[in-house]
Amino acid sequence: QVHLVESGGGLVQPGDSLRLSCAASERTFSIYGMGWFRQGPGKEREFVATISGSGGRVDFADSVEGRFTIWRDHAKNMMYVQMNSLKPEDTAVYYCAASYRYRSGSREPNDYDYWGQGTQVTVSS
Numbered sequence: 001q002v003h004l005v006e007s008g009g010g011l012v013q014p015g016d017s018l019r020l021s022c023a024a025s026e027r028t029f030s031i032y033g034m035g036w037f038r039q040g041p042g043k044e045r046e047f048v049a050t051i052s053g054s055g056g057r058v059d060f061a062d063s064v065e066g067r068f069t070i071w072r073d074h075a076k077n078m079m080y081v082q083m084n085s086l087k088p089e090d091t092a093v094y095y096c097a098a099s100y101r102y103r104s105g106s107r108e109p110n111d112y113d114y115w116g117q118g119t120q121v122t123v124s125s
Contacts, residue, residue: 002026002098002114009094009119016086016123022079022096022116029077030054033105035112036070036081038092038121048094049081050105057104063089086123093118 003025012018026032035050049060049070058070069082079096097112
């Protein structure tokens with residue numbers, strides 16, 4: 001069982017930056033593929049970014065490519081997403097997720113075994 005806790009959300013203006021963190025309870029954190037997903041008001045949960053267990057493979061949704069960066073710190077059992085040039089359409093609850101089955105990461109929510117409770121990001125002027 002992996003317990004995930006997101007933090008770092010908040011209210012920012014368009015063009016601002018924000019860093020989200022995901023803390024994992026599992027000591028073997030490095031074997032899990034990890035991902036960030038988001039769910040905006042009235043929308044389905046959508047893929048944002050994913051990173052492999054080793055951290056060597058990353059993948060981003062087209063909507064955030066070039067603006068978001070993902071990385072992980074195995075020593076701290078942490079994963080991060082740096083979000084730059086934020087837009088109002090980035091407003092959503094952001095979730096981190098862990099996959100034991102897909103250690104290279106995945107774009108599909110159903111490929112993930114554990115989820116955090118989410119953190120709200122609001123981009124508004």
